Amino acid sequence: MKQEFYERLREILGGEDRVRTDEPMKKHTTFRIGGPAKYFCIPKTPEQLLAILAACRTFGESYYILGNGSNVLVSDKGYNGVVIQLFQNWNEIYIEGQTLYARSGALLVKAAHMAAKEGLTGLEFASGIPGTLGGALVMNAGAYGGEMKDVVREALVLKEDGERLRLSREELELGYRTSSVAREHYIVLEAVLDLKRGDRKVIDARMRELKDARTGKQPLEYASAGSTFKRPEGYFAGKLIMDAGLRGFCVGDAQVSEKHCGFVINRGEAAAQDVLDLISHVQKEVRRQFGVELELEVKLLGFQGS
Numbered sequence: 576m577k578q579e580f581y582e583r584l585r586e587i588l589g590g591e592d593r594v595r596t597d598e599p600m601k602k603h604t605t606f607r608i609g610g611p612a613k614y615f616c617i618p619k620t621p622e623q624l625l626a627i628l629a630a631c632r633t634f635g636e637s638y639y640i641l642g643n644g645s646n647v648l649v650s651d652k653g654y655n656g657v658v659i660q661l662f663q664n665w666n667e668i669y670i671e672g673q674t675l676y677a678r679s680g681a682l683l684v685k686a687a688h689m690a691a692k693e694g695l696t697g698l699e700f701a702s703g704i705p706g707t708l709g710g711a712l713v714m715n716a717g718a719y720g721g722e723m724k725d726v727v728r729e730a731l732v733l734k735e736d737g738e739r740l741r742l743s744r745e746e747l748e749l750g751y752r753t754s755s756v757a758r759e760h761y762i763v764l765e766a767v768l769d770l771k772r773g774d775r776k777v778i779d780a781r782m783r784e785l786k787d788a789r790t791g792k793q794p795l796e797y798a799s800a801g802s803t804f805k806r807p808e809g810y811f812a813g814k815l816i817m818d819a820g821l822r823g824f825c826v827g828d829a830q831v832s833e834k835h836c837g838f839v840i841n842r843g844e845a846a847a848q849d850v851l852d853l854i855s856h857v858q859k860e861v862r863r864q865f866g867v868e869l870e871l872e873v874k875l876l877g878f879q880g881s
Contacts, residue, residue, distance in 0.1 A: 580634040584616060584657075587626040593617040600649040600876075603641065603660065605705060607798040608847050609649025610877065612658040619664045621764055625737050631657055639876055640762050642680060642707030646714070646800050650877030651847045661762075662707060670695070673770050674728075679709030679763040683716070686768075691782060696773030697726045702782045703789045705801065709763035713756045714872075715749040719785055724749035726768045732761035739764070752805050752872060794832040797840035803854065804837060804869040812869055813837030819860045826853040851878070 584594045594616055600609030614636070618624045631638045637656035641647070665680030670693050677686055687702035700721025704711065711723050712730055729743050740761070748755040756763060789795065804812040816822070816836040823833045825842075827849035832838040839850055839857075858869045 580630065580636060581614070583630045583634070584614060584627065587623055587630065588616060588618060593619075597653075598658070600644075600653060600658070603658075604644035604647055604649055604800070605798060606644075606648055606800045606841055606845075606850070608651075608841060608845060608850065610651050610653030610847075612649075612654045612656070614657040616657060616659050617663055618659065618661070621733070621739075624659065624661070624733070624762070627657065627659060628735070628737065640709075642710040643682065643705065645705040645707075646710060646872070647874045647876055648800060648847055648850055650875075652877060654877040661709060665709075666707075673772060675768040675770055676765065677708050677768070678765045679707060679712075681708045682706075683708060683711055687782070690770055691775070691778045694773060694775045694778070695770035696778050697721075697770040698768070699778060699781045699785060703785055708766055712747065712749075712763050712766060713754060714752045715754050719788070722749070726770060728767045728769045730756070730766040731764045732756060733764055735760055792835055794834045794838050794840050797832070797842060799832075799838050799840045800873045802837050802872050803839045804857075805872045807867050807869060810865075810867055811837070815861050815865055815867060815869070816857055819857075819864050821857055821860060824853065824856070826850075826856070829853045831857065847878075851875075 588594050596614060597611040598615035599611055601607050616627055618627060639654060639658050641658050641660045643662045662680040665678045668677040668681045668686055668689055670689060673695060675686060675690055683701040683704045683706055687698040690698045700719050704716055704718055706716060715723050727744055729741055730747060732740050732742055806812055813836040816831060821831050822836050824831045828842040828845035829849035830840050830842055832840050839853055861867055861869050
């Protein structure tokens with residue numbers, strides 16, 4: 576059965592180069608952590624994606640949609656299913672007038688810089704977010720006062736049964752780190768963003784300002800998955816962790832960043848279990864000291880119950 580499924584994936588994707596077995600996920604996550612995915616697929620077209628999903632249903636294989644792996648922690652044991660990467664072959668971006676069109680694998684950083692080059696404002700907040708457009712819509716990514724809900728007009732998504740839906744901004748139901756895409760397990764195929772004309776010099780200055788802020792406040796020199804925890808209502812996760820006396824706390828090579836306590840970093844050789852144990856300790860201490868529950872922003876893959 577395993578060989579039959581593998582052969583089906585090769586048939587769909589047209590060769591071994593786009594279907595890999597036992598692919599180390601540490602090569603595909605910004606945490607640089609993770610054991611092997613049983614299957615790793617790189618489709619080029621929506622039709623190939625649909626065929627992979629159909630094969631997964633037929634053969635009873637679980638799957639996970641991956642962008643550039645900027646917000647995920649993969650188990651040391653890996654993932655016993657199919658990782659479908661929509662990044663390498665899904666990154667087209669083009670601009671017409673004040674409208675930006677992009678496929679789900681397009682990097683937000685690239686989209687923001689293309690918009691700036693065209694003198695369009697609205698995406699400056701995304702100029703330092705390492706994720707893809709698809710992932711950004713799943714979680715309504717935002718930073719420094721801007722969010723995806725401020726700029727998205729609509730998105731084309733794929734349901735698990737293969738039906739395509741075009742969802743308006745309202746139908747995407749974008750809230751703090753949530754959306755209908757996440758709740759309904761849709762797969763983002765592409766999106767349309769509405770931007771505005773602006774002064775190129777002002778846009779560039781704002782993007783430099785945000786870059787300096789990130790460089791000064793975030794541990795960009797280390798591998799991480801960005802902000803580890805969601806912002807608790809009425810609090811800031813990083814300050815709670817700092818006030819709990821956990822700045823620099825380590826489990827193995829996993830560490831609460833000394834630069835920004837809202838980040839858990841990989842100092843070089845951290846295992847996924849180290850990160851998970853550190854997260855658990857941080858949550859326990861913040862709960863004990865302040866009565867506040869810290870909810871993970873990072874997605875877990877390959878762990879029991881995830």
